[in-house]
Amino acid sequence: MEAVEHSWQKDVFDVLKQGGIRQIAFVPDAGHSYAISAARSDPDITDVVLTTEEEGVGVVAGAWLGGQRAALLMQSSGVGNCVNMFSLLDSCRFPFLTLVTMRGEYAEFNPWQGPMGRRTQGVLELMGINVHRAERPDEVGEIVGAALESTFLAGERNAVLLSQSLIGRKKWERN
Structure with a gap:
């Protein structure tokens, strides 16, 4: 039997597909590249490219109003762009799911990523969003699945932080 790559x-x-996600909003990010590519290839999922992460909060809320489940994929640096829009989620009690690839942690080369990376969890919690964190590859599916169920079955607002160590070391390359 041939080994199948499982990541x-x-x-x-x-998990997103099996959980009924029909829209995925994102700002392009290497950490989310597999999900973005898979969503773009899937005729049952609408991929929405954003110019800024805060637009994704509106996309996710609008999808819910239109009867669909959606998720926002972003990097930790984008969380700061969303703070004002997060008030929409609380005021209107929209369910919300975001998956956040972390920066400013493991082997970070860019000092600009540090401040928001260190504050991402706290910012999300201050805005009333439950935070779950995945550190190891074998726990990602379970944690994302639990957050998805909490979002769409209990009407909660959830963020899953995907540790920078999952993605591995980023390297600065000069052209």
């Missing part, structure tokens, strides 16, 4: 990135997409 946490595939687990993310599989």
Whole structure:
């Protein structure tokens, strides 16, 4: 029997697909590249490319109003862009699911990523969003699945922080 590559990135997409996600909003990000590519290839999922992460909060809320489940994929640096829009989620009690690839942690080369990376969890919690964190590849699917169920079955607002160590070391390359 031939070995099949199984990765946490595939687990993310599989959980979203099986959980009935019909729209995925994102600002392009290497950490989410598998889910983005898979969503773009899936005729049952609408992929929405954003110019800024805060637009994704509106996309997710609008999808819910239109009878669909949606998820926002972003990097930790984008969380700061969303703070004002997060008030919409609380005021209107919209269910919300975001998956956040972390920066400013493990082997970070860019000092600009540090401040928001250190504050991402606290910012989300201050805005009333439950935070779950995945550190190991084998736990990603379970954690994303639990957050998805809490979002759409209990009407909660949830963020899953995907540790920078999952993605591995980023390297600065000069052209």
